[in-house]
Amino acid sequence: MKDFISLHDCSKEEIEALLKLALKLKDEQKKGIAHNHLKGKTLGMIFTKSSTRTRVSFEVGMTQLGGYPLFLSSADIQLGRGETIYDTAKVLERYLDGIMIRTFSHQDVLDLAEHADIPVINALTDLLHPCQVLADLQTIYEHKGKLEGLKLAYVGDGNNMTNSLMYGCGKMGLDCAVATPKGYEPDGTVTELAKADFAKSGATLTITNDPVEAVKNADIIYTDTWVSMGQESEKAERIKLFSGYQVDETLVANAKDDYVFMHCLPAYRGFEVSEGVIDGKNSIIFDEAENRLHAQKAVMVTLMS
Numbered sequence: 001m002k003d004f005i006s007l008h009d010c011s012k013e014e015i016e017a018l019l020k021l022a023l024k025l026k027d028e029q030k031k032g033i034a035h036n037h038l039k040g041k042t043l044g045m046i047f048t049k050s051s052t053r054t055r056v057s058f059e060v061g062m063t064q065l066g067g068y069p070l071f072l073s074s075a076d077i078q079l080g081r082g083e084t085i086y087d088t089a090k091v092l093e094r095y096l097d098g099i100m101i102r103t104f105s106h107q108d109v110l111d112l113a114e115h116a117d118i119p120v121i122n123a124l125t126d127l128l129h130p131c132q133v134l135a136d137l138q139t140i141y142e143h144k145g146k147l148e149g150l151k152l153a154y155v156g157d158g159n160n161m162t163n164s165l166m167y168g169c170g171k172m173g174l175d176c177a178v179a180t181p182k183g184y185e186p187d188g189t190v191t192e193l194a195k196a197d198f199a200k201s202g203a204t205l206t207i208t209n210d211p212v213e214a215v216k217n218a219d220i221i222y223t224d225t226w227v228s229m230g231q232e233s234e235k236a237e238r239i240k241l242f243s244g245y246q247v248d249e250t251l252v253a254n255a256k257d258d259y260v261f262m263h264c265l266p267a268y269r270g271f272e273v274s275e276g277v278i279d280g281k282n283s284i285i286f287d288e289a290e291n292r293l294h295a296q297k298a299v300m301v302t303l304m305s
């Protein structure tokens with residue numbers, strides 16, 4: 001594994017190894033055991049979109065591993081003024097031991113990984129958000145004691161989270177049911193590729209426009225914002241269109257009694273999720289956010305040490 005760009009590129013065994021390492025690093029950190037796997041190494045962190053969790057968890061994770069995180073806002077580096085991805089890759093590989101990038105175009109991340117001789121980690125594109133889903137799988141495992149055989153229901157916009165969740169569920173054998181409004185289904189190419197993962201693991205993938213059907217007997221209910229970064233101009237239209245897709249008390253009543261509610265955050269209470277659900281007893285959103293730290297440390301140790 002040179003890069004971490006898509007869960008579809010990882011084998012089930014590779015994902016299992018990352019999860020195992022994440023749990024070990026978490027346990028060590030809780031016990032105050034220092035781990036200096038990346039002593040003397042530097043991670044460049046390119047951001048062309050906003051972030052709270054990703055930026056802080058990568059910076060803290062790198063520091064805990066004895067390395068140095070270097071924040072590179074696209075507003076400050078020449079990439080933001082039109083320098084090519086190729087030249088950026090060729091220059092940064094001379095200084096850095098790894099690059100983490102959050103940007104709009106997924107192709108830019110693929111190009112960066114192709115041209116840089118150092119590991120590249122995808123910290124969110126318009127298409128995928130694999131670091132989030134790795135942390136989500138860790139969180140589900142911690143709460144449910146297993147992954148295989150569970151049912152995850154995703155309700156809302158078929159976006160980068162949905163795409164990565166389909167890959168994660170397909171690889172790890174969770175049944176996945178996605179409910180979106182018509183025209184807002186997950187990416188067609190990702191869906192086709194994910195189907196191969198589901199066929200291999202034996203889990204099922206359902207894509208529907210009916211939230212009740214998706215949530216029926218679910219172990220996990222997941223949602224995300226209706227307005228992703230870059231879609232701000234469509235906000236009013238989207239809020240109208242998605243109004244029947246709020247995860248609220250009535251909808252979650254269709255899930256198993258011990259269902260858990262998940263959201264990658266940032267959340268918008270009263271839109272994609274009701275206050276009662278996101279702040280209720282089944283919500284595990286802050287465990288999820290915490291696990292970004294541990295899961296990404298596992299990715300960095302695996303790729304960079």
Ligand code: CP
Nearest residue numbers: 051052053054264265
């Ligand atoms: N979930 C997530 O990636 O959060 P940030 O946008 O705050 O990094």
Ligand code: NVA
Nearest residue numbers: 159224228229264265
């Ligand atoms: N779908 C959201 C996820 C944020 C972590 C976005 O892309 O803005």
